[in-house]
Amino acid sequence: MAIVRAEVFKGTTYYKSPFTISLGTSYKSEEVVIKIVDDSGLEGFGEASPSRMILGETQDTVISALDIILPSLIGLEPEMLEYVSYVIENSIYRNSSAKASVDIALHDLISKKYKMPLFKYLGGYSNKVLTDITIGIKSIEETVKEAKELLEQKVRIIKVKVGSESLDEDISRLKAIREVVGNNVKLFIDANQAWSVKRAIYAINKMQRYEIELVEQPVKAHDVDGLSFVKRNSSVPIMADESVHSPEDAVEIVKKGAADFINIKLMKSGGIRNARKIAAISESAGIKNIVGCMMEGTISIAAATHFACSTKNVIFVDLDSDLGLKNTLTKKSVVEYRDSYRVLSEDYGLGNIELAYDELKLVKVYEEKKSNSVF
Ligand SMILES: [Mg+2]
Known part of the structure; x- marks a missing residue:
C-alpha cells in the first residue's frame, strides 16, 4: 500500500x-x-x-x-x-x-x-494502565475541594503542580491535600523547572514529610548537571520531564546519573518510534518511565495509552488531559477511564476514531x- x-x-x-x-x-x-x-x-x-x-x-x-x-x-x-x-x-x-x-x-x-489494536501491534503488555490525576496551582480552598472529589472517585495517584511564587503556599497546598486524602493515595509533585538547584534541595527537604513519591523536573530543562546534583542531594526520587525530549537526551540523563524516572511524552519525542527508543534506553539503565501529556486531545492521548500499554518499563501514566476538556475533536473518546485506569478496546489501530x-x-x-x- x-x-x-x-x-x-x-x-x-x-x-x-x-x-x-x-x-x-x-x-x-x-x-x-x-x-x-x-x-x-x-x-x-x-x-x-x-x-x-x-x-x-x-x-x-x-x-x-x-x-x-x-x-x-x-x-x-x-x-x-x-x-x-x-x-x-x-x-x-x-x-x-x-x-x-x-x-x-x-x-x-x-x-x-x-x-x-496498536498496543498489540507494538507487542502488548496490558490492555490497561493506571493513571494519576493532576491538580494545578490554585487556592487552598479550590485545592481541598478538588482533592475531596478525587478521593471520592477513588483516584490512587495525584500529581500536584508546585513551583508557584511562594514556597510556603506550595507546602500548605501539599499539606492540605495529604490531610484530605490520608495515606492511601500516592502523591508526587511537578515543579516544571521553577526552582534553582539550592531552592530545589531546600523545598524537597521541606516537602518530604508529606510522603512524596517523586519530584518531577525541579530545575531548568537544560541544567542536567543541576538535576544530577539535586538527585544526589535529596532523599526523594527525581523524574526528568522537560530535560528529555529525544533518545539522545535520555542518553545524557543516563551518563550523568541525573534521574530515577523519565517522563516520556509523544509531543516531545516526535512520536511513538522515538518514545520506544527512550523506553529502551531507560530500561537498560535501570530507569523507570511514566508516560505524560501536554494538554492533549483524544487522538494523541489514545496513541500515548497504546504506547504505554505496550511497554513494561512504564509503571504508570499521567494521561488525564482529555478528561478535563469541554469539547473534543473526535466524536467520542476511544480510551476509557475506569477506576483510575486508562483502558483500551480490541478495536484496530488507535480505536475507531471518528x-x-x-x-x-x-x-x-x-x-x-x-x-x-x-x-
Ligand atoms: Mg511535567
Missing part, C-alpha cells in the same frame, strides 16, 4: 477550568489533526498538541512544518516505517509535535492494516499528483 492523500485540520479544545503550572495559565489548546489515507482507502489519524513554552511550537508552526513533511510522504509505503521516519526526520529540524502527529497517524494506519468535523477546519490537502500528460 502507498500513501495517496493527507489532510490537515485545525481545531481548538477548551478546558472545564483554567490550568495553572509554574510556566503560566492556559484555558484552551490549539490543536492540529491529520488524516493520512492509503491506496486501499484505509485512514490513519494523528494529532499535534503544540506547547509554546516547552516545545517552541504553535498551531501555525505545526501547519508550516507539515507543509514541508507531508508532500514528501505521498507515494511512500507506511510499512517501510524506518525509511518513512528517516524522510520525516530529514524534512525539518525539531518541530517534534508536528512529527508526532505524522508518526501517530502512520502507526494507526499500519496497525489497522494488520487488523490489530473526527468531529464541526469542531475542525480543513486547512490543507496533499494528494498524489495525477499526470496530466496527453500521451
